[in-house]
Amino acid sequence: MAEKVYAGKTVSVTDDGYLTDPNQWTKEIAIEIAKEEGIELTDKHFAVIEYIREKTLKGEALTIRTIGKSGMVDTKGFYELFPGAPLKKASRIAGIAKPSSCV
Amino acid sequence: MxxxxxxxxxxxxxxxxxxxxxxxxxxxxxxxxxxxxxxxxxxxxxxxxxxGIYNKHDxxxxxxxxxxxxxxxxxxxxxxxxxxxxxxxxxxxxxxxxxxxxxxxxTHIKPAETPGLVGREWRKSIFDFYTHEGAVALQTFLKTWEGGDMVINIAELPFKCPVAPLEFAFLADEFFVKKGIRDKVNIYYTTPLSGAFTKPKSSKMLGELLQEKNIHIIPDFYLERVDDENKKIISYDGREVKFDLLTIIPVNMGxxxxxxxxxxxxxxxxxxxxxxxxxxxxxxxxxxxxxxxxxxxxxxxxxxxxxxxxxxxxxxxxEGRPLIAKFDGHSNCYIETGFGKGSLIDFNYETEPLPGTYPLPGIGPFGLLKNTRINHYGKVMFRWIYWHLLLKGKELPLESQMTMAGKEL
CATH class of the missing domain: 3.50.50.60 (FAD/NAD(P)-binding domain)
Structure with a gap:
């Protein structure tokens, strides 16, 4: 575990850069993490991020498929917003834990 | 009553x-x-x-x-x-x-969930091995196949028996080597995971095995559709992989x-x-x-x-008592790695697959995250255990709860 400063705030992060406490998250932090991922956040991004935060903090395990069926964004759109590995990138920007696929 | x-x-x-x-x-x-x-x-x-190691009646x-x-x-x-x-x-x-x-x-495969999968190439150049019919059809196909691009794909997570597609890749490598056509076959392993497997230690070990056997892994590949006319699979981020033979683990659903x-x-x-x-x-x-x-x-x-x-x-x-027994997520999988060898992983909700020995600490006889002959025999023997002991609910000399004894951190 390490500490990192985003938007003037010190937060603790895992080795691969995920916030360890979702309560430390702010929109400003999200913008800076997104920059590290090469993404400029738009309102559409934030809508998806808020959705992911809400569901995850309620204890639901999300997959790319569930997000694609959520009505928020379809799977293709999700990939366009967060290219390459959308759920991993979106989770990191949303300040929640790295999605773990069960073995 | x-x-x-x-x-x-x-x-x-x-x-x-x-x-x-x-x-x-x-x-x-x-x-x-x-x-x-x-x-x-x-x-x-x-x-x-x-x-052809087992036949359909086995x-x-x-x-x-x-x-x-x-x-x-x-x-x-x-x-x-x-x-x-x-x-x-x-x-x-x-x-x-x-x-x-x-x-x-x-849980069962749902090939119809993926556009283009169940079309004119289904069970002609596209196969699953998660059904009896699929596995038998693929056996028939492989008897006369002369080589080309074999693509293995995992369409969605979670799916049944997460090590099976890796085992399939290893056994295919051996099959083509023994048939004398390995140089005519390219094997591509396309997976929505970021590596060969989920957790770090096992992913590394199995990823190295893939590399050793010249099986090309294409990670973070999340299947959108199959283009059966041009024989290629396409991911949501627009990557395309051409195939002559596609072996797929279709979407699994309850x-x-x-x-x-x-x-x-x-x-x-x-x-x-x-x-x-x-x-x-x-x-x-x-x-x-x-x-x-x-x-x-x-x-x-x-x-x-x-x-x-x-x-x-x-x-x-x-009996109206509180439910005190707790499942720990214990899982234990033999992994066929080809040429008469096998590996073994043992893990639960909290502990990722680690190297070591199983079931007896320090003795084995099975090696965790190791590639050995005895692990392969474990898998071979298991079919007998399954029919004769396991299904009948008889006691096996294995603990339900995972143990850290015999594991190396």
Whole structure:
């Protein structure tokens, strides 16, 4: 575990850069993490991020498929917003834990 | 007379029928098992059929021969369950009421979920090996195939037996080497995971094995559709992989009746307490194995270990005691790696697969995350254990709970 400063705030992060406490998250932090991922956040991004935060903090395990069926964004759109590995990138920007696929 | 209904006579349902009939008085408790299929398939054996190591009759026996005396066995499709009425409706109009329900209807491939998959190339140059028919069709195809690009794809997570596609890749490599056409075959392993497997240590070990065998891994590949006209698979981010032979693990989903009953999530898995194995919503419903949404592998070994916990908790519920048995997510998988060798992983909710020895610490005989001959024999012997001991609910010399003894951190 390490500490990192985003938007003037010190937060603790895992080795691969995920916030360890979702309560430390702010929109400003999200913008800076997104920059590290090469993404400029738009309102559409934030809508998806808020959705992911809400569901995850309620204890639901999300997959790319569930997000694609959520009505928020379809799977293709999700990939366009967060290219390459959308759920991993979106989770990191949303300040929640790295999605773990069960073995 | 009180009633237990078990839905599904696969590994889990059969084990539970055997365990429960032994302890519940016959004049107090009736036990009924329902399954739509008369045949019991030894599913770990499907892997070997494409390569002619097993043939189609080696993995099939009638389900009825594993259901104990004193248990009613109905072969019919389930229409739906109305959990608030404690009632199961079958498609033939039969109605079953229950005091306790055990759901063990597993997970199944749904090729139609992927556009273009079930088209003119299905079972011509596109195969699955998760069904008896698919594995047999692939065996026929491979007998005369002269080489080209073989693509292995995992369409969606989670899927049953997460090591099977890796084993398939390793065995295919051996098959083509022995056939003398390995230089004419390119093997591509496309997966939505970021590496060969999920957790760091096993992913590294298995990734290196893939590399050693010249199997090209294409990670983070999330399948959108199959273009069967041009024979390529396309991911959501627009990457294309051409194939001459596609072996796919299609989208896996829980049983259709779960959807018809409104009891599952969007993959038809039922929300289940991962420790007690009781439904999160209904106190008299327990869910065993692949049908549940518990965060561990969908695999027979998990079902086997979980059945001990489910049994203890169901008896506790019957007797009105608190459910104190806790499932730890224990999973144990042999991994065929080709050329008569195998590996083994052992893990649970908290602990990733680690190197070491199993089941006896320091002795083995099996090596965890090691590539050995004895591991391969473990897998070979397992088929006998499955038919003769495991399904009948007999004690095996293995602990349900995972142990750290014998593991190296």
């Amino acid at each position: 009180k009633k237990i209904v078990i839905l599904g006579a696969g590994t889990g349902g059969t084990i539970m029928a055997n365990k429960l009939r032994k302890v519940l008085e016959r004049d107090e408790w009736s036990i009924t098992v329902v399954d739509k299929e008369p045949n019991h398939y030894y599913q770990p054996g499907f892997l070997f059929i494409p390569f 993995v099939v026996k009638p389900k009825a021969s594993f259901i104990p005396a004193g248990v009613k066995f109905i072969i019919n499709e389930i229409d739906r369950v109305e959990p608030d009425k404690n009632t199961v409706y079958l498609t033939n109009g039969q109605i079953l009421e229950y005091d306790f329900l055990i759901v063990a209807t597993g 049983a259709d009746w779960v959807a018809r009953s409104g009891m599952g999530d969007d993959m038809n898995y039922i929300a289940t307490d991962k420790y007690t194995l009781r439904s999160e919503k209904w106190e008299n419903i327990f869910v065993l194995g692949d049908a549940s949404n518990i965060p561990t592998s969908k695999a027979g070994s998990v079902v086997h270990f979980a059945s001990d916990v489910l049994f203890d908790n169901l008896i506790a519920a019957i």
